[in-house]
Amino acid sequence: MENPVIDLKGLTKCYGSLKAVDDLNLKIEKGEIFGLLGPNGAGKTTTILMMLGLTEPTSGKALVCGIDATTHPILVKRKVGYMPDSIGFYESMTALENLVYTGKLNGIPGNEAHQRALDLMDLVGLGDSAHKRTSVFSRGMKQRLGLAEVLIKRPEVIILDEPTLGIDPAGVKEFLGLIRELSREQGLTVLLSSHHLHQVQMVCDRVGIFAAGKMQMEGNIHKLSQTLFAEDSYSVSITVREPLPALWEHSDELRQVRDVRELRITENLVQIACASDVTPDIVRFFVAKGLDVMGVHKREFGLDEIYQKYFDNNLIENNTDEKSRSIFKRYLNKK
Numbered sequence: 476m477e478n479p480v481i482d483l484k485g486l487t488k489c490y491g492s493l494k495a496v497d498d499l500n501l502k503i504e505k506g507e508i509f510g511l512l513g514p515n516g517a518g519k520t521t522t523i524l525m526m527l528g529l530t531e532p533t534s535g536k537a538l539v540c541g542i543d544a545t546t547h548p549i550l551v552k553r554k555v556g557y558m559p560d561s562i563g564f565y566e567s568m569t570a571l572e573n574l575v576y577t578g579k580l581n582g583i584p585g586n587e588a589h590q591r592a593l594d595l596m597d598l599v600g601l602g603d604s605a606h607k608r609t610s611v612f613s614r615g616m617k618q619r620l621g622l623a624e625v626l627i628k629r630p631e632v633i634i635l636d637e638p639t640l641g642i643d644p645a646g647v648k649e650f651l652g653l654i655r656e657l658s659r660e661q662g663l664t665v666l667l668s669s670h671h672l673h674q675v676q677m678v679c680d681r682v683g684i685f686a687a688g689k690m691q692m693e694g695n696i697h698k699l700s701q702t703l704f705a706e707d708s709y710s711v712s713i714t715v716r717e718p719l720p721a722l723w724e725h726s727d728e729l730r731q732v733r734d735v736r737e738l739r740i741t742e743n744l745v746q747i748a749c750a751s752d753v754t755p756d757i758v759r760f761f762v763a764k765g766l767d768v769m770g771v772h773k774r775e776f777g778l779d780e781i782y783q784k785y786f787d788n789n790l791i792e793n794n795t796d797e798k799s800r801s802i803f804k805r806y807l808n809k810k
């Protein structure tokens with residue numbers, strides 16, 4: 476990465492004897508959407524505060540757009556829009572008035588702030604509510620207005636902390652779609668901190684799993700899945716027309732197919748864990764046995780399973796092989 480927009484170098488923050496953030500190194504490039512995941516107390520907020528220049532690191536550096544957030548916090552604030560998990564507005568003012576006010580606070584002249592505010596209200600789907608007082612806004616409407624407020628200064632980076640909290644499922648899809656559009660069309664860099672794995676999986680280019688102040692692993696979902704579940708990365712489900720007995724006579728032979736690791740038969744559904752994508756071999760196997768294949772579904776382990784690998788205490792107590800197997804079993808059980 477030549478010129479990362481966010482560059483954290485050995486970033487460390489101690490509160491007394493507690494290392495809230497421990498030697499964090501992370502680069503995020505322009506236009507990338509990075510998902511920061513981790514349990515409560517992992518150090519996510521502390522990291523964000525250091526990136527905004529609101530908390531001083533004990534050691535290391537947070538560079539945002541090449542600017543040191545500790546030594547030049549005001550310069551960094553011009554480049555970064557931050558949307559915290561709970562947003563407050565002046566409730567006696569309308570949504571539009573709130574936005575224009577924020578625009579002016581950011582040094583945007585009145586007329587321009589007004590026009591930008593109107594455009595942004597449309598962009599976030601609040602065009603019809605511009606003249607309503609924010610006291611009557613629902614949680615979801617406030618989140619949308621929060622995004623508009625973050626965007627009014629045309630930041631290069633936005634940091635969103637649990638941005639979809641309280642938004643209904645259709646609204647979440649729309650909201651995340653908007654974030655993706657902004658990143659793709661305007662090259663906006665996004666750091667999204669969230670506990671909602673499916674949402675993170677939907678929108679992020681790369682994710683980092685953060686625990687006990689350390690980045691445990693980072694990469695795109697495919698890479699993480701491959702790294703963690705090298706032995707059982709894929710799952711193929713085959714639906715056949717007629718139900719099969721639990722002790723199907725060809726089970727052992729199917730287990731001999733290249734890279735097949737484990738299988739489970741539930742009536743006419745056969746779920747197969749594989750170390751590589753051997754879907755065509757599996758389909759050929761069923762056809763060769765004279766079975767009518769009605770459906771084929773293939774998937775990789777997703778963020779749910781990746782996350783669970785780190786944060787399920789029962790699994791952590793077991794050895795590595797057992798962990799991988801237990802997760803796979805859990806995955807099969809869920810389907």
Ligand SMILES: Nc1ncnc2c1ncn2[C@@H]1O[C@H](COP(=O)(O)OP(=O)(O)OP(=O)(O)O)[C@@H](O)[C@H]1O
Nearest residue numbers: 490493494495513514515516517518519520521522
């Ligand atoms: N001002 C502070 N003084 C002392 N300890 C703090 C302070 N702020 C945070 N901590 C501690 O640092 C650790 C990391 O907290 P942080 O708020 O960064 O976690 P988080 O990942 O954002 O958690 P959450 O998901 O709950 O928001 C926690 O153990 C927390 O108690």
